[in-house]
Amino acid sequence: xxxxxxxxxxxxxxxxxxxxxxxxxxxxxxxxxxxxxxxxxxxxxxxxxxxxxxxxxxxxxxxxxxxxxxxxxxxxxxxxxxxxxxxxxxxxxxxxxxxxxxxxxxxxxxxxxxxxxxxxxxxxxxxxxxxxxxxxxxxxxxxxxxxxxxxxxxxxxxxxxxxxxxxxxxxxxxxxxxxxxxxxxxxxxxxxxxxxxxxxxxxxxxxxxxxxxxxxxxxxxxxxxxxxxxxxxxxxxxxxxxxxxxxxxxxxxxxxxxxxxxxxxxxxxxxxxxxxxxxxxxxxxxxxxxxxxxxxxxxxxxxxxxxxxxxxxxxxxxxxxxxxxxxxxxxxxxxxxxxxxxxx
Numbered sequence: 001x002x003x004x005x006x007x008x009x010x011x012x013x014x015x016x017x018x019x020x021x022x023x024x025x026x027x028x029x030x031x032x033x034x035x036x037x038x039x040x041x042x043x044x045x046x047x048x049x050x051x052x053x054x055x056x057x058x059x060x061x062x063x064x065x066x067x068x069x070x071x072x073x074x075x076x077x078x079x080x081x082x083x084x085x086x087x088x089x090x091x092x093x094x095x096x097x098x099x100x101x102x103x104x105x106x107x108x109x110x111x112x113x114x115x116x117x118x119x120x121x122x123x124x125x126x127x128x129x130x131x132x133x134x135x136x137x138x139x140x141x142x143x144x145x146x147x148x149x150x151x152x153x154x155x156x157x158x159x160x161x162x163x164x165x166x167x168x169x170x171x172x173x174x175x176x177x178x179x180x181x182x183x184x185x186x187x188x189x190x191x192x193x194x195x196x197x198x199x200x201x202x203x204x205x206x207x208x209x210x211x212x213x214x215x216x217x218x219x220x221x222x223x224x225x226x227x228x229x230x231x232x233x234x235x236x237x238x239x240x241x242x243x244x245x246x247x248x249x250x251x252x253x254x255x256x257x258x259x260x261x262x263x264x265x266x267x268x269x270x271x272x273x274x275x276x277x278x279x280x281x282x283x284x285x286x287x288x289x290x291x292x293x294x295x296x297x298x299x300x301x302x303x304x305x306x307x308x309x310x311x312x313x314x315x316x317x318x319x320x321x322x323x324x325x326x327x328x329x330x331x332x333x334x335x336x337x338x339x340x341x342x343x344x
Contacts, residue, residue, distance in 0.1 A: 103273070105165035109256050110142070110263065
Protein backbone atom coordinates (compact mmCIF):
# COMPACT_ATOMS: atom_id res chain seq x y z
CA UNK A 1 0.00 0.00 0.00
CA UNK A 2 1.26 3.46 -0.77
CA UNK A 3 -0.05 6.86 0.07
CA UNK A 4 -0.99 9.26 -2.68
CA UNK A 5 1.76 11.40 -4.15
CA UNK A 6 1.07 15.11 -4.61
CA UNK A 7 -0.13 15.69 -8.17
CA UNK A 8 -0.79 19.42 -8.27
CA UNK A 9 1.10 22.52 -7.33
CA UNK A 10 -0.64 24.31 -4.43
CA UNK A 11 1.16 27.54 -5.35
CA UNK A 12 -0.65 27.93 -8.69
CA UNK A 13 -3.47 30.51 -8.66
CA UNK A 14 -6.06 27.98 -9.86
CA UNK A 15 -5.01 25.46 -7.20
CA UNK A 16 -5.18 28.08 -4.44
CA UNK A 17 -8.60 29.30 -5.57
CA UNK A 18 -9.90 25.74 -5.66
CA UNK A 19 -8.72 25.05 -2.13
CA UNK A 20 -10.10 28.33 -0.80
CA UNK A 21 -13.42 27.68 -2.53
CA UNK A 22 -13.79 24.21 -1.04
CA UNK A 23 -12.76 25.51 2.39
CA UNK A 24 -15.47 28.18 2.26
CA UNK A 25 -17.99 25.53 1.19
CA UNK A 26 -16.90 23.28 4.08
CA UNK A 27 -17.34 26.14 6.57
CA UNK A 28 -20.84 26.75 5.20
CA UNK A 29 -21.65 23.03 5.48
CA UNK A 30 -20.39 23.04 9.07
CA UNK A 31 -22.60 25.99 9.99
CA UNK A 32 -25.59 24.27 8.38
CA UNK A 33 -24.86 21.01 10.21
CA UNK A 34 -24.60 22.86 13.53
CA UNK A 35 -27.90 24.66 12.86
CA UNK A 36 -29.65 21.39 12.03
CA UNK A 37 -28.21 19.80 15.17
CA UNK A 38 -29.70 22.62 17.24
CA UNK A 39 -33.04 22.69 15.43
CA UNK A 40 -33.93 19.08 14.60
CA UNK A 41 -35.17 16.53 17.11
CA UNK A 42 -38.28 15.07 18.69
CA UNK A 43 -39.42 18.67 19.10
CA UNK A 44 -38.36 20.76 16.07
CA UNK A 45 -37.24 24.32 16.74
CA UNK A 46 -37.41 27.00 14.04
CA UNK A 47 -34.08 28.58 13.00
CA UNK A 48 -35.28 31.98 14.25
CA UNK A 49 -35.99 30.47 17.66
CA UNK A 50 -32.56 28.81 17.67
CA UNK A 51 -30.86 32.15 17.07
CA UNK A 52 -33.02 33.81 19.72
CA UNK A 53 -32.14 31.11 22.24
CA UNK A 54 -28.42 31.53 21.54
CA UNK A 55 -28.43 35.33 21.69
CA UNK A 56 -30.93 36.03 24.46
CA UNK A 57 -31.80 34.64 27.87
CA UNK A 58 -35.19 33.07 28.20
CA UNK A 59 -37.06 30.30 29.98
CA UNK A 60 -39.43 29.35 27.20
CA UNK A 61 -39.44 25.67 26.15
CA UNK A 62 -37.58 26.25 22.88
CA UNK A 63 -34.75 28.15 24.57
CA UNK A 64 -34.44 25.51 27.27
CA UNK A 65 -34.23 22.71 24.71
CA UNK A 66 -31.62 24.51 22.61
CA UNK A 67 -29.35 25.75 25.40
CA UNK A 68 -29.61 22.90 27.90
CA UNK A 69 -29.88 19.85 25.65
CA UNK A 70 -28.85 20.46 22.06
CA UNK A 71 -26.09 23.05 22.42
CA UNK A 72 -23.82 20.83 24.59
CA UNK A 73 -24.50 17.91 22.24
CA UNK A 74 -23.59 20.01 19.21
CA UNK A 75 -20.40 21.40 20.77
CA UNK A 76 -19.22 17.91 21.72
CA UNK A 77 -20.03 16.72 18.20
CA UNK A 78 -17.92 19.54 16.73
CA UNK A 79 -14.97 18.66 18.94
CA UNK A 80 -15.17 14.87 18.59
CA UNK A 81 -15.69 15.02 14.82
CA UNK A 82 -12.66 17.28 14.34
CA UNK A 83 -10.49 15.20 16.68
CA UNK A 84 -11.20 11.81 15.08
CA UNK A 85 -10.97 13.15 11.52
CA UNK A 86 -7.56 14.73 12.14
CA UNK A 87 -6.36 11.62 13.98
CA UNK A 88 -7.29 9.44 11.02
CA UNK A 89 -5.59 11.82 8.59
CA UNK A 90 -2.32 11.73 10.53
CA UNK A 91 -2.43 7.96 10.99
CA UNK A 92 -2.84 7.47 7.25
CA UNK A 93 0.06 9.85 6.70
CA UNK A 94 2.59 8.42 9.14
CA UNK A 95 1.82 4.80 8.19
CA UNK A 96 1.37 5.49 4.45
CA UNK A 97 -1.69 3.27 4.72
CA UNK A 98 -4.94 4.50 3.12
CA UNK A 99 -7.13 2.38 5.42
CA UNK A 100 -5.44 3.43 8.66
CA UNK A 101 -7.70 5.01 11.27
CA UNK A 102 -7.99 4.82 15.08
CA UNK A 103 -10.42 1.89 15.02
CA UNK A 104 -8.67 -0.24 12.42
CA UNK A 105 -5.22 0.18 14.00
CA UNK A 106 -6.50 -0.78 17.45
CA UNK A 107 -5.93 2.67 18.97
CA UNK A 108 -9.62 3.32 19.53
CA UNK A 109 -10.10 -0.09 21.12
CA UNK A 110 -7.07 0.56 23.33
CA UNK A 111 -8.75 3.74 24.53
CA UNK A 112 -11.93 1.73 25.15
CA UNK A 113 -9.97 -0.71 27.30
CA UNK A 114 -8.66 2.24 29.30
CA UNK A 115 -12.23 3.39 29.93
CA UNK A 116 -13.31 -0.10 31.04
CA UNK A 117 -10.42 -0.28 33.50
CA UNK A 118 -11.23 3.24 34.72
CA UNK A 119 -14.77 2.15 35.58
CA UNK A 120 -13.84 -1.26 36.98
CA UNK A 121 -10.56 -0.67 38.80
CA UNK A 122 -10.45 3.05 39.58
CA UNK A 123 -14.17 3.59 40.03
CA UNK A 124 -14.05 6.60 37.70
CA UNK A 125 -17.23 7.87 36.09
CA UNK A 126 -17.85 10.44 33.36
CA UNK A 127 -15.72 11.62 30.42
CA UNK A 128 -13.71 13.96 32.62
CA UNK A 129 -12.38 10.98 34.52
CA UNK A 130 -12.21 8.67 31.51
CA UNK A 131 -9.97 10.92 29.45
CA UNK A 132 -6.64 10.10 31.13
CA UNK A 133 -7.33 6.37 31.02
CA UNK A 134 -8.40 6.67 27.38
CA UNK A 135 -5.12 8.45 26.58
CA UNK A 136 -3.11 5.75 28.33
CA UNK A 137 -4.95 2.93 26.55
CA UNK A 138 -4.62 4.61 23.14
CA UNK A 139 -0.92 5.27 23.70
CA UNK A 140 -0.15 1.69 24.74
CA UNK A 141 -2.08 0.34 21.76
CA UNK A 142 -0.16 2.64 19.40
CA UNK A 143 3.19 1.56 20.78
CA UNK A 144 2.21 -2.12 20.71
CA UNK A 145 1.01 -2.00 17.08
CA UNK A 146 4.15 -0.24 15.90
CA UNK A 147 6.43 -2.54 17.91
CA UNK A 148 4.78 -5.67 16.49
CA UNK A 149 4.83 -4.35 12.93
CA UNK A 150 8.48 -3.24 13.18
CA UNK A 151 9.79 -6.73 13.82
CA UNK A 152 11.09 -8.78 10.92
CA UNK A 153 12.15 -7.79 7.44
CA UNK A 154 10.87 -4.58 5.91
CA UNK A 155 10.07 -2.83 9.18
CA UNK A 156 6.68 -1.32 9.86
CA UNK A 157 5.21 -1.57 6.36
CA UNK A 158 1.58 -0.49 5.75
CA UNK A 159 0.44 -4.12 5.40
CA UNK A 160 2.17 -5.21 8.61
CA UNK A 161 0.73 -2.25 10.50
CA UNK A 162 -2.79 -3.14 9.34
CA UNK A 163 -2.35 -6.79 10.31
CA UNK A 164 -0.82 -5.89 13.68
CA UNK A 165 -3.70 -3.49 14.34
CA UNK A 166 -6.29 -6.12 13.47
CA UNK A 167 -4.63 -8.68 15.74
CA UNK A 168 -4.35 -6.26 18.65
CA UNK A 169 -7.94 -5.13 18.07
CA UNK A 170 -9.14 -8.72 18.43
CA UNK A 171 -7.06 -9.25 21.58
CA UNK A 172 -8.26 -6.06 23.28
CA UNK A 173 -11.86 -6.80 22.34
CA UNK A 174 -11.58 -10.20 24.02
CA UNK A 175 -10.11 -8.63 27.16
CA UNK A 176 -12.83 -5.97 27.27
CA UNK A 177 -15.57 -8.57 26.86
CA UNK A 178 -13.98 -10.71 29.55
CA UNK A 179 -13.98 -7.83 32.02
CA UNK A 180 -17.54 -6.87 31.20
CA UNK A 181 -18.93 -10.38 31.64
CA UNK A 182 -17.56 -10.52 35.19
CA UNK A 183 -18.59 -7.00 36.25
CA UNK A 184 -22.29 -6.41 35.74
CA UNK A 185 -22.18 -2.82 37.02
CA UNK A 186 -19.42 -1.94 34.57
CA UNK A 187 -21.42 -3.50 31.74
CA UNK A 188 -24.44 -1.33 32.54
CA UNK A 189 -22.40 1.86 32.39
CA UNK A 190 -20.25 0.79 29.46
CA UNK A 191 -23.06 -0.49 27.25
CA UNK A 192 -24.34 2.87 26.02
CA UNK A 193 -20.88 4.42 25.77
CA UNK A 194 -19.56 1.48 23.71
CA UNK A 195 -22.05 2.12 20.90
CA UNK A 196 -20.71 5.62 20.39
CA UNK A 197 -22.94 8.65 20.82
CA UNK A 198 -22.70 12.39 21.39
CA UNK A 199 -26.06 12.44 23.18
CA UNK A 200 -24.71 11.44 26.60
CA UNK A 201 -21.95 13.99 27.37
CA UNK A 202 -23.11 17.16 29.08
CA UNK A 203 -21.91 20.74 28.97
CA UNK A 204 -19.04 20.00 31.34
CA UNK A 205 -17.48 17.50 28.94
CA UNK A 206 -16.50 20.16 26.39
CA UNK A 207 -14.74 22.21 29.07
CA UNK A 208 -12.76 19.17 30.20
CA UNK A 209 -11.56 17.99 26.79
CA UNK A 210 -10.89 21.23 24.89
CA UNK A 211 -7.30 21.67 26.22
CA UNK A 212 -6.43 18.18 24.97
CA UNK A 213 -8.08 18.87 21.62
CA UNK A 214 -6.02 22.05 21.28
CA UNK A 215 -2.78 20.29 22.23
CA UNK A 216 -3.39 17.42 19.79
CA UNK A 217 -4.26 19.84 17.00
CA UNK A 218 -1.06 21.83 17.50
CA UNK A 219 1.02 18.64 17.43
CA UNK A 220 -0.47 17.27 14.20
CA UNK A 221 -0.34 20.62 12.41
CA UNK A 222 3.32 20.97 13.33
CA UNK A 223 4.20 17.87 11.27
CA UNK A 224 2.09 18.71 8.21
CA UNK A 225 5.11 19.35 5.97
CA UNK A 226 6.80 16.22 7.29
CA UNK A 227 3.76 14.14 6.36
CA UNK A 228 3.92 15.53 2.82
CA UNK A 229 7.55 14.47 2.54
CA UNK A 230 6.85 11.07 4.10
CA UNK A 231 4.23 10.38 1.42
CA UNK A 232 7.09 10.32 -1.10
CA UNK A 233 8.91 7.59 0.84
CA UNK A 234 11.23 7.54 3.83
CA UNK A 235 14.41 7.90 1.78
CA UNK A 236 13.06 10.90 -0.12
CA UNK A 237 11.78 12.46 3.11
CA UNK A 238 15.24 12.15 4.67
CA UNK A 239 16.76 13.61 1.51
CA UNK A 240 14.45 16.61 1.90
CA UNK A 241 15.81 17.17 5.40
CA UNK A 242 12.93 15.68 7.38
CA UNK A 243 13.56 13.75 10.60
CA UNK A 244 11.29 10.79 9.82
CA UNK A 245 11.43 9.39 13.33
CA UNK A 246 10.51 12.74 14.89
CA UNK A 247 7.65 13.27 12.43
CA UNK A 248 6.22 9.87 13.32
CA UNK A 249 6.63 10.37 17.06
CA UNK A 250 5.11 13.87 17.16
CA UNK A 251 2.35 12.91 14.72
CA UNK A 252 1.66 9.68 16.60
CA UNK A 253 1.43 11.48 19.95
CA UNK A 254 -0.89 14.08 18.45
CA UNK A 255 -3.11 11.42 16.87
CA UNK A 256 -3.18 9.49 20.15
CA UNK A 257 -4.26 12.58 22.10
CA UNK A 258 -6.98 13.35 19.56
CA UNK A 259 -8.20 9.75 19.62
CA UNK A 260 -8.30 9.82 23.43
CA UNK A 261 -10.39 13.00 23.31
CA UNK A 262 -12.90 11.52 20.89
CA UNK A 263 -13.21 8.11 22.54
CA UNK A 264 -13.42 9.48 26.09
CA UNK A 265 -16.16 11.94 25.17
CA UNK A 266 -18.34 9.95 22.79
CA UNK A 267 -17.15 6.36 22.67
CA UNK A 268 -15.61 4.54 19.70
CA UNK A 269 -17.14 6.39 16.73
CA UNK A 270 -16.05 4.12 13.89
CA UNK A 271 -15.14 4.89 10.26
CA UNK A 272 -15.10 8.66 10.77
CA UNK A 273 -11.30 8.73 10.78
CA UNK A 274 -11.23 6.51 7.68
CA UNK A 275 -13.66 8.27 5.35
CA UNK A 276 -13.08 11.96 6.10
CA UNK A 277 -9.34 12.10 5.21
CA UNK A 278 -10.03 10.64 1.75
CA UNK A 279 -12.84 13.12 1.17
CA UNK A 280 -10.62 16.00 2.31
CA UNK A 281 -7.82 14.94 -0.05
CA UNK A 282 -10.29 14.66 -2.93
CA UNK A 283 -11.30 18.29 -2.37
CA UNK A 284 -8.02 20.08 -1.58
CA UNK A 285 -5.28 17.73 -2.76
CA UNK A 286 -2.60 15.99 -0.75
CA UNK A 287 -0.91 18.95 0.97
CA UNK A 288 -1.47 18.28 4.68
CA UNK A 289 -1.44 22.00 5.45
CA UNK A 290 -4.81 22.01 3.66
CA UNK A 291 -5.94 18.44 4.30
CA UNK A 292 -5.81 18.66 8.11
CA UNK A 293 -7.95 21.84 8.37
CA UNK A 294 -10.37 20.45 5.78
CA UNK A 295 -10.67 17.20 7.76
CA UNK A 296 -11.29 19.25 10.92
CA UNK A 297 -14.23 20.89 9.13
CA UNK A 298 -15.67 17.81 7.41
CA UNK A 299 -15.42 15.51 10.45
CA UNK A 300 -17.99 17.46 12.48
CA UNK A 301 -20.20 17.80 9.39
CA UNK A 302 -20.32 14.01 9.01
CA UNK A 303 -20.76 13.33 12.73
CA UNK A 304 -23.46 15.97 13.28
CA UNK A 305 -25.19 14.91 10.07
CA UNK A 306 -25.20 11.28 11.22
CA UNK A 307 -26.50 12.34 14.64
CA UNK A 308 -29.34 14.39 13.13
CA UNK A 309 -30.24 11.55 10.77
CA UNK A 310 -30.32 9.16 13.73
CA UNK A 311 -32.80 11.41 15.51
CA UNK A 312 -35.33 11.45 12.67
CA UNK A 313 -34.89 7.94 11.25
CA UNK A 314 -37.34 6.37 13.68
CA UNK A 315 -40.15 8.40 15.16
CA UNK A 316 -40.08 8.43 18.95
CA UNK A 317 -36.55 6.98 19.28
CA UNK A 318 -32.94 7.66 18.33
CA UNK A 319 -30.26 5.68 16.52
CA UNK A 320 -26.87 6.46 18.15
CA UNK A 321 -24.50 8.47 15.99
CA UNK A 322 -21.88 5.71 16.26
CA UNK A 323 -24.26 3.34 14.49
CA UNK A 324 -25.04 5.88 11.79
CA UNK A 325 -21.38 6.63 11.04
CA UNK A 326 -20.77 2.89 10.69
CA UNK A 327 -23.65 2.60 8.23
CA UNK A 328 -22.16 5.48 6.24
CA UNK A 329 -18.54 4.36 6.54
CA UNK A 330 -18.91 0.68 5.64
CA UNK A 331 -20.08 1.30 2.06
CA UNK A 332 -17.26 3.83 1.74
CA UNK A 333 -14.69 1.20 2.74
CA UNK A 334 -16.16 -1.31 0.29
CA UNK A 335 -16.04 1.29 -2.49
CA UNK A 336 -12.45 2.15 -1.62
CA UNK A 337 -11.40 -1.49 -1.94
CA UNK A 338 -13.41 -2.12 -5.11
CA UNK A 339 -11.76 0.84 -6.82
CA UNK A 340 -8.39 -0.69 -5.96
CA UNK A 341 -7.36 2.36 -3.98
CA UNK A 342 -5.70 -0.12 -1.65
CA UNK A 343 -3.05 -2.08 -3.48
CA UNK A 344 -1.04 -4.86 -1.91
